[in-house]
């Protein structure tokens with residue numbers, strides 16, 4: 001992924017890594033950045049809080065590229081944290097016991113921003129719950145105390161300041177009807193799943209005027 005000189009379709013390389021958020025969220029900062037506390041809820045047998053047990057898992061360092069749907073990419077970010085798959089298998093499955101049908105997962109940040117991912121996609125080896133970026137503790141700008149990193153998906157799936165993970169047996173719409181086209185249920189970068197409904201080229205063009213003011 002990182003060695004390749006070519007970026008995914010429709011992306012251009014940025015020489016910085018800005019904090020980015022949709023306007024309602026961009027200036028909302030998390031209340032708690034000192035302790036990790038992520039509630040696992042939804043279609044589970046018992047609600048569980050992820051916190052100190054995470055540090056018993058294998059720490060994983062990973063260099064990956066980050067792709068915002070508005071078309072900028074930042075290459076070679078060095079993340080450190082825990083594989084979502086390890087968190088799922090070692091803590092979530094035994095403790096929370098999600099329903100075996102719960103393949104739709106809603107992840108929410110302390111600022112209220114949320115997204116959904118398919119459990120299958122979250123279990124990919126490169127999906128992390130990260131607490132470090134470029135050898136330093138994650139800053140508030142980039143998602144302290146812990147964020148999701150899903151490099152194969154557009155940035156809007158990589159929730160910062162994660163506070164809740166909800167397992168659901170049924171999928172749900174998270175955006176109001178008129179804004180739904182802005183996101184895609186899976187959001188895979190390689191397939192240019194930028195939007196639901198609108199063609200990728202149109203979405204790229206729509207975002208163009210917003211790139212400068214938002215980075």
Ligand SMILES: Nc1nc2c(c(=O)[nH]1)N[C@H]1C(S)=C(S)[C@@H](COP(=O)(O)O)O[C@H]1N2
Nearest residue numbers: 018019020021025068109113142155158160
């Ligand atoms: N909690 C939260 N997570 C979020 C967002 C947000 O506004 N709030 N924005 C998303 C979008 S659209 C992108 S591109 C990335 C940007 O990550 P960065 O701010 O670390 O660059 O965060 C994603 N995760």
Ligand SMILES: [Mo]
Nearest residue numbers: 068069155156
């Ligand atoms: Mo984004």
